[in-house]
Amino acid sequence: MTWIVRVFAAVTVLTVYYSCLVSFLQTILPPVSQSPISKDSSDLAATTTALPEYDLLWRVHSTPEAASAAGRWVHRPHQALQYSTAHLQCLDQERQGNCHDPDAWKYSNDKAKQSRHRAILKQAVANSPGILNASDPWVWESDYGPYQVLPYDAAIYKERVRKLLHNRTIYLIGDSVTRQWAQVLRCELMHILDYSQEEAERTIQRLADFCGEALPQVPTFLQNAQPHDYLVMNYGHHCGRGVKGPEWSTNYTKLLSHLQDLRYGHLPDSHIFVRTTEPRHFLRGAGDWNTNSSQAGGSQPNMHAKWSLYGGNSPEQPMQNKLLLRILASEKRRRPFQILDTAPLMLARADASFDGTHFCLPGPHQLWSQMLYYRIEQQEL
Numbered sequence: 001m002t003w004i005v006r007v008f009a010a011v012t013v014l015t016v017y018y019s020c021l022v023s024f025l026q027t028i029l030p031p032v033s034q035s036p037i038s039k040d041s042s043d044l045a046a047t048t049t050a051l052p053e054y055d056l057l058w059r060v061h062s063t064p065e066a067a068s069a070a071g072r073w074v075h076r077p078h079q080a081l082q083y084s085t086a087h088l089q090c091l092d093q094e095r096q097g098n099c100h101d102p103d104a105w106k107y108s109n110d111k112a113k114q115s116r117h118r119a120i121l122k123q124a125v126a127n128s129p130g131i132l133n134a135s136d137p138w139v140w141e142s143d144y145g146p147y148q149v150l151p152y153d154a155a156i157y158k159e160r161v162r163k164l165l166h167n168r169t170i171y172l173i174g175d176s177v178t179r180q181w182a183q184v185l186r187c188e189l190m191h192i193l194d195y196s197q198e199e200a201e202r203t204i205q206r207l208a209d210f211c212g213e214a215l216p217q218v219p220t221f222l223q224n225a226q227p228h229d230y231l232v233m234n235y236g237h238h239c240g241r242g243v244k245g246p247e248w249s250t251n252y253t254k255l256l257s258h259l260q261d262l263r264y265g266h267l268p269d270s271h272i273f274v275r276t277t278e279p280r281h282f283l284r285g286a287g288d289w290n291t292n293s294s295q296a297g298g299s300q301p302n303m304h305a306k307w308s309l310y311g312g313n314s315p316e317q318p319m320q321n322k323l324l325l326r327i328l329a330s331e332k333r334r335r336p337f338q339i340l341d342t343a344p345l346m347l348a349r350a351d352a353s354f355d356g357t358h359f360c361l362p363g364p365h366q367l368w369s370q371m372l373y374y375r376i377e378q379q380e381l
Contacts, residue, residue: 071142097361100134126297236277242314278346282312296356
């Protein structure tokens, strides 16, 4: 019995000592709740559920012919945006995009234009007739909400979009493909919606970021953002194996997780979109942007295109986008961001490729805008 008493006494002493130690530490250490990121993350983890359409998005990206699973490209020239000469000149200010002027390379020493010209000469890039004529006649349709777009109807489109964008700023964060889209948006505002150049530049703002290097600049970039504004981010091409090496998926997962720890000014999470990454339309295993054997493009939209057909020497899709969905759209997410899923429809548009990675202007970027407009309109309703 003596040894039992001694053990009991020892346990009692240790318990008292531990309680005193905890009390002492609580007096000298700040509580965890004083860390804004920790508090926000834990609160959101307890309240955030999967995006309602997560199962649909996951199923589409798990389907080899993802474009067909999401919707369809249909040939309807009368429903496609019509481009004036001034509108085309505005788009041509984007260094990677002019596919309709075969002599564009002659007017500039821009390496991108020179590179495309060489690719055309060796038949390494192909485009559909509409793209080459600056009148893309293909429009996107879908029966599923996340993939629907605001249709172009010349009689009502202008006022409908003006109403959506009134007193509102669209912030974009991303690489050179996002830079292209920013120019598409600004040119539409000026030449379809009658904005001045100053108004268009104020309405569409972009922060260049390739794989999270500019994240410390996000608070400054969004310092004037208001609750009614919107943000669309994309991280993809520069975060894959070709740039980040074999550990790319681990680093990409960390980046996506970190996006949920950032503050985005006064923007509500429901106004923050993360855009999926389109496939790089280099034929898989047939070279890449930095090789002489690269092959890209197509002669028409291909609704039977498969993920396995593209990616060049670094084919990350659909794995990269499925990582994004798993972290930012499933029950694992900590912030209720929205997903702008442009990747599946772009799988079918190798015919609109400028150089395998970028896209011709005018081209299917316009449907990204109409998809965003539709999503904004649905939220406002």
